[in-house]
Amino acid sequence: MIRLDVFSWRFLRVWRRNLVVYQKIWKVNFLTPLFEPLFYILAFGLGFSGLIGGVHYGAKELSYTAFIAPALIATAVMWNAFFETTYGSFVRMYYQKTFDGMLATPLSLEEIIVAEIFWSATKSVGAATIMLAVLGVLGFVALPSGLVLIPVALIGGLAFGAIGMFFTGVTPTIDMFNLPIFLFITPMFLFSGTFFPVSNLPGWVQPAALAFPLYHLAELSRRFSIGTSETAPIISLVYLILFFLFFTFLALAAMRRRLIQ
Amino acid sequence: MEKILQVDKLIKQFNGLKAVDELSFSVEKGEFFGLLGPNGAGKTTTIRMLYGFLPPTAGSLQVFGMDITNDWRRIKFRTGVCHQDNTLDPDLSVEQNLLVYAGYYSIPPKEARERSAELLEFFALTHKSKAKVMELSGGMARRLILARSLINRPELLILDEPTTGLDPQSRHQVWEKLEALKATGLTVLLTTHYMEEATRLCDRLVIVDHGKVLVEGSPQSLIDRHAGKNIVEIEGPDQALKDFVRANGIEHDDLDDRLILYVPEGQDFDNTIREQYCSDKCTYRSSTLEDVFLRLTGRELRE
Numbered sequence: 001m002i003r004l005d006v007f008s009w010r011f012l013r014v015w016r017r018n019l020v021v022y023q024k025i026w027k028v029n030f031l032t033p034l035f036e037p038l039f040y041i042l043a044f045g046l047g048f049s050g051l052i053g054g055v056h057y058g059a060k061e062l063s064y065t066a067f068i069a070p071a072l073i074a075t076a077v078m079w080n081a082f083f084e085t086t087y088g089s090f091v092r093m094y095y096q097k098t099f100d101g102m103l104a105t106p107l108s109l110e111e112i113i114v115a116e117i118f119w120s121a122t123k124s125v126g127a128a129t130i131m132l133a134v135l136g137v138l139g140f141v142a143l144p145s146g147l148v149l150i151p152v153a154l155i156g157g158l159a160f161g162a163i164g165m166f167f168t169g170v171t172p173t174i175d176m177f178n179l180p181i182f183l184f185i186t187p188m189f190l191f192s193g194t195f196f197p198v199s200n201l202p203g204w205v206q207p208a209a210l211a212f213p214l215y216h217l218a219e220l221s222r223r224f225s226i227g228t229s230e231t232a233p234i235i236s237l238v239y240l241i242l243f244f245l246f247f248t249f250l251a252l253a254a255m256r257r258r259l260i261q
Numbered sequence: 262m263e264k265i266l267q268v269d270k271l272i273k274q275f276n277g278l279k280a281v282d283e284l285s286f287s288v289e290k291g292e293f294f295g296l297l298g299p300n301g302a303g304k305t306t307t308i309r310m311l312y313g314f315l316p317p318t319a320g321s322l323q324v325f326g327m328d329i330t331n332d333w334r335r336i337k338f339r340t341g342v343c344h345q346d347n348t349l350d351p352d353l354s355v356e357q358n359l360l361v362y363a364g365y366y367s368i369p370p371k372e373a374r375e376r377s378a379e380l381l382e383f384f385a386l387t388h389k390s391k392a393k394v395m396e397l398s399g400g401m402a403r404r405l406i407l408a409r410s411l412i413n414r415p416e417l418l419i420l421d422e423p424t425t426g427l428d429p430q431s432r433h434q435v436w437e438k439l440e441a442l443k444a445t446g447l448t449v450l451l452t453t454h455y456m457e458e459a460t461r462l463c464d465r466l467v468i469v470d471h472g473k474v475l476v477e478g479s480p481q482s483l484i485d486r487h488a489g490k491n492i493v494e495i496e497g498p499d500q501a502l503k504d505f506v507r508a509n510g511i512e513h514d515d516l517d518d519r520l521i522l523y524v525p526e527g528q529d530f531d532n533t534i535r536e537q538y539c540s541d542k543c544t545y546r547s548s549t550l551e552d553v554f555l556r557l558t559g560r561e562l563r564e
Contacts, residue, residue, distance in 0.1 A: 005334070013364045020361060021352040101348035104312050104410075105365035106337045260315060261275055 006108035014102065014115030015122070022123075033080075033127035037072045037134050044068055044195075057197045058228035069140035070225035071194040073131050073149060074156065074217040077124040081157040082185060084120035085164030086177045092116075093168065099259065113255050117161040117248060124157025125150060141225040148224040152237075156217040159240045162247035163213075169254025188212045193219065199230065213243050262289040264326070265417050265448045266311070271320035273306050273472075280306040282472030283320065288417075293439075293449045295459040295466030295480075299558050303472040304452045305345070308421050311450070312342050324417065338366060341415030343407050345422045349394045355405060356381065356390040359412055366413040373412070380408040384438060400431025407438065418442070420451045424458060436461060456550040470558045480550050487556055488548035489523035493534070496542040505533070514556065523548065 022029070045065030055067040092098040102112050132149055135141040141149075167180045191201070192214035198206055209215050216236035223229040229236075266288040273281040281303040288294040298304050309315040310322055313333035322329045324336045350358050356377055363373035381387045384404040389397065397405060403423065410418060423439070424432040432455075439462055443449065453459055459466055460480040467477045476483055489512060495502065498520040506513050512523040522534070535543075 010365075010367070013367075016364060017350070017353075017361050020357060024352075096351055097344075097346055097348040098350055098352075100344060100346065101350065101362070101409075102365060103314050104337070104340075104342035104344065104348075105362065105413075106334045106367075107365055108334075 006110040007114070008108075008111060010107055011111035011115040011118070014107065014112050015119050018115075018119040019122075029123075030130065033076055033130040034134060036076065037069070037131045040072050041065060041069060041135075041138065041140070055197060057199075058222070058230050060226070060228045062226065066140060066226060067197075068195060069135050069138075070221040071192075071218040073128050073135070073141075073153070073225075074192075074214060074221045075189060075194055076127045076131055077153045077156040077217060078160045078185070078189070078214050080124045080127045081120040081160035082164040084123050085116055085161045086168055086171075086180075087174065088120070089116045089165060089168050090171070090174050090177070093259075094174070103259075109256060109259060110252055113165060113252055114248070117158060117165050117251070120161030120164065121154050121157030124160070125153045128153035135225070142227060145224050145227070149221055152217070152220045152224065155237065155240050155244065156213070156220075158244040159213045159217075159247070162244050162251055165251035166247045166254055169251050169258050188214045193230070197230070213240055216240055264288070265290050265292075265324065266294075266450065267321070267323040267326075268307070269321045269323075271307070271310065271322055272318045273303070273310060273315065274318040279472055281310070281317075284469065284472060284474060286467050286474055286477065288448060288450060290448055291446045293443050293451065293462050293464045295463035296450060296452045296469065297456075297459055297466055297554065298469040302470045302558070304469065305421065306472075307469075308419060308450075308452060311419060312340060313337055338413065339416045341410035341413060341418045343410040343418070343420045343423050345425065347402055347406065349402060349405060349409070351394050353394065354390070355386060355392050355394060355397070358394060358405060359409055362409050363412050368413065376412055376414075377408075380411055383441075384408045385434075398431075400427050400434065403427060403431065403435060404438070407435070411442075416448060418447055418449045420449060420453075422453055423451070424453070424455065432458075456554055460550045468554060468557055475557045476553075483553050484548050484550055488552035489525045490548060491524040492544075492546050492548050492552060493522040493524065493539075494544040494546075495520040495522070495534075495539065496544075498538070502534070502538040505538070516560065521552075523552075 049064040052064045055062050055064055057067055099109070099112055103109060129150055132141055132146055136143050136146055167177065171177060191209050192198070192212045193209065194214065198209045198215060201209060210231075216231065216239045219229045219231050219236045220233055223233045264287050268284055268286050271281055271284045272279060284303065284307060296304055296307065306315065310317050310329065311324070313329055313336065316330065325339060327336055329336060350361065353361055359377035359380060360370070360373050363376065368376070378387075381390050384407060386401060386404060386408065389401060394402065394405070407423065420439070424435050427435065436458065439449070443462065451459065451462060463480055465477070465479050466483070468475045476487065478486065496519055502520065503515060506520065506522065512525070514521040
């Protein structure tokens with residue numbers, strides 16, 4: 001069904017287009033990952049930690065702030081990639097007709113879609129890197145082991161970018177993105193071991209949490225920031241890669257059906 | 262002559278409906294070729310197949326002697342497309358639109374800058390090169406889309422309704438630019454709803470309807486063949502006139518409240534009509550491509 005000659009390195013040209021656009025607005029976009037972790041650390045760390053005390057996680061006793069700090073990187077990766085390939089890509093595809101313009105050139109639809117997913121992951125990497133610096137300085141992320149999170153953010157970004165692109169391929173109007181956000185992203189944000197360990201959940205819910213890609217990204221983030229996790233990193237890594245490949249395949253099929261009859 | 266484009270028994274089906282039905286035509290090198298037809302005739306579908314956006318259901322579509330299904334990328338390297346919709350990138354400036362687009366064709370940055378400066382100059386947009394696309398007028402945006410479609414120095418330029426929605430000044434400016442491009446020997450495929458535009462620009466054209474070619478020829482030969490030399494339009498014709506026209510075998514179209522008479526070259530217009538039936542409601546004019554178009558595709562509304 002999918003032909004191989006539609007894939008080439010030419011997708012980097014589309015990636016580069018998004019970079020050129022981003023260079024105009026990076027000064028504003030740069031502030032979010034810089035300040036967001038600080039707000040969370042302040043709110044949850046200072047405000048909450050008095051109520052909660054310590055968290056037992058992966059055979060370690062952690063302060064609540066130390067527990068959530070690495071997960072903030074994972075959620076930032078998720079938001080950045082998912083928003084880019086849903087709202088961002090939808091606007092380019094539907095309102096700006098950017099893809100139509102590109103399709104008249106030697107680019108294939110597949111290259112455009114793959115480039116959009118990689119671009120979303122690039123934004124995730126950028127956000128994760130800035131947050132890494134902030135949290136590293138504050139002592140919540142161990143360095144240099146924390147630097148591993150940069151390539152991990154790429155893989156996580158690809159996974160969330162791919163599923164976002166899939167939703168873009170099947171969503172009739174831009175307002176309908178509320179649905180996957182409400183039904184998928186929000187529960188994932190809350191129940192992926194981000195704000196409390198999954199092991200605190202009732203036994204029957206735990207497998208559902210393990211299916212969330214954010215759970216595995218948060219696991220990897222903790223493994224390389226604080227040196228402990230519930231799940232073996234290799235399992236989380238393989239899960240995210242498979243998730244990325246699976247949803248990229250679905251996204252390509254959905255976009256092809258949507259744009260090319 | 263070298264064939265740049267060869268369409269042979271092309272079929273495109275959407276959910277069992279044939280949008281393009283065994284369409285055949287060809288375009289030779291250096292030709293300015295028109296693809297005309299009412300809405301829903303299959304023009305845009307054909308164009309979209311031409312630039313590899315839609316896969317044909319059956320038939321063959323060859324550009325530069327290569328098949329679109331297999332050699333789509335090589336064909337697209339050598340083709341320029343000026344879209345009907347504004348597909349300019351609103352996130353980029355005027356100049357960046359050209360430079361980024363050049364990137365899609367792997368044109369090196371230095372060369373891209375040279376070409377974009379040339380094209381902006383040619384389309385009188387140099388003063389706007391740093392402007393945002395949103396700030397351009399309709400005519401300027403259209404010229405920029407044209408400039409962008411030439412960034413890869415195409416051997417075939419596809420123009421999909423290039424002057425739709427433009428004011429007369431902008432339209433004439435676009436026509437002048439297109440004539441200048443034509444003079445360089447560029448092969449062009451044009452679709453338009455403006456018969457004046459097709460008459461002025463096209464060396465040869467086809468009129469298609471229901472996915473099939475109705476007629477093919479130069480604008481003038483089509484007018485001669487299908488709409489005579491001159492035309493008389495008579496408003497509110499009475500039955501006596503209609504009977505007279507029929508009895509004398511005058512080529513005509515009867516639209517009930519309007520009678521259109523086609524008068525071939527070299528034939529004098531019947532004086533009886535002039536004297537007996539035309540008091541103040543007759544219009545005498547030359548035949549145009551629009552008459553041909555309406556005669557062949559009918560006058561009822563489409564869609």
